Amino acid sequence: MAKGLASPDDIVRALDHQKANGGRIGESLVALGVVTQEQVTQVIGEVPPAPRSVEDTGIDPVFLLQLMLKGMFLERMEVPSQLAEALKLSAGIINKLLQDAKDRKLVETLGAAVGGGGAIPEMRHALTKAGREWTQEAIENSQYFGPAPVSLEAWQDRILRQRVTNETISRQRLEQAFEGLVMPERFLMRLGPAINSGNPMLIYGPAGNGKTTVAEIIGKIFENVIYVPYCVEIGGEVMKVFDPTIHRSIEGSSGVDTTTGVRVGPLDRRWVPCYRPLVITGGELTLDMLDLKFNPIAKFYEAPLHVKALNGTFLIDDFGRQMAKPEQILNRWIVPLNSKVDYLSLHSGKSVKIPFDEIVIFSTNMHPNDLMDPAFQRRISYKLETLEPPEDLYKKVFKMMAAKQGLELPESIYQQVIDSIRTVEAPLAYFQPKFIVEQVLASCKFEGIKPQFTPQNTEDALSNLFIQSTKSKHMGVMRSD
Secondary structure, three states, X not given: OOXXXXXXXXXXXXXXXXXXXXXXXXXXHHHOOOOOHHHHHHHHHHOOEOOOOOHHHOOOHHHHHHHHHHHHHHOOOOOHHHHHHHHOOOHHHHHHHHHHHHHOOOEEEEEXXXXXXXXXXXXXXXXXXXXXXXXXXXXXXXXXXXXXXXXXXXXXXXXXXXXXXXXXXXXXXXXXXXXXXXXXXXXXXXXXXXXXXXXXXXXXXXXXXXXXXXXXXXXXXXXXXXXXXXXXXXXXXXXXXXXOOXXXXXXXXXXOOOOOOOOOOOEOOOEEEEEOOEEEEOOOOOHHHXXXXXXXXXXXXXXXXXXXXXXXXXXXXXXXXXXXXXXXXXXXHHHHHHHOEEEEEOOOOOEEEEEOOOXXXXXXXXXXXXXXXXXXXXXXXXXXXXXXXXXXXXXXXXXXXXXXXXXXXXXXXXXXXXXHHHHOOOOXXXXXXXHHHHHHHHHHHHHOOOOOOOHHHHHHHHHHHOOEOOOOOOXXXXXXX
């Protein structure tokens, strides 16, 4: 469903077919003609399979043992199912780790859990004195407890396998994404190749003409599912990657192996199926935010913003307004944009290389020549300028915004707006109609009258739109000489 190959109704029909005919739902989808067997095979091939043994996790068994015992020590977990859910590992792997802990005299069995709902009651486990001492020492090195990490190698491979350029954005999908947004046709047609290239782009132009809106739509236009690790193990250190405030997980995904699933065997629950991420940062961006963040108390790392944006889109909005100088921020991007790799430095001094796959968008109101030299401009493959709208498009936007709020735009009111803007020599901008409509609605609400344009409330809206200059008759955004 997340890949757009089947609708919710298709799934319901396939489930009914499965009940009547047996088999897996993938077979039913194929039988109903919803998808082809090749498509099912392709989707299954993209899913990270669950490890069936400790060795399959790619993580040092001692590291996993420490992680499990932290759960028993910090969270008072006693039964294998609790630990399996917390670590996102199978019951078989947890039982193997528990047996290893018993062999080391770190854990002891207490007996069957009271009120266990399963057919076979679970055994309760507790740390021995030696186990508590051993676990406390592990906690001193790192307080991280949660889903087991994936290996650095597995993460690097996964980034390359789910490149943003794997997904082609057609003209039809681009038009659907921008439906309802009025913009020049030529701009939209130049945007398509820029998105499909996966290369960085610069969107520049006067304020209020949709640069941020365009960038946000780009970030949400993709449909492919990617897999984001909860965390990654790097040389014995943990780096958290999955961020629920950034990554939109796919609802209904499960690591449980059931006959209703499309594939045989569970997916690796250490990976979260997500839509491609969109990370937006603006004037608050600093150089430190592009480096690994080490928590000196908990002693684990948080991935920087651009790492959380991997296989997605990273928007630097209001570029040039950051506290750091533009050239400092650009210098940080030279290696990733040129070689498609980035380097992360641990506090120990160790540096690791990761593939750099994401669309980086610089959005600015300033002229590019004031922000970057020609050498860096060459590194940005696509440069798109958002110009002030011609009057015919401006009028179309105005009527559309008014109609959305149930307002009729009289020609006299429209002309009043145009005359006022031209009088003060301010440029037209796409944001102005929405601003004026909202002001008119607020005025009518205050007056207790039916929402409508009047010469007075329109004049008040225009007064709030622009600030009178004390040195000239210009208002608002002045044209540059």
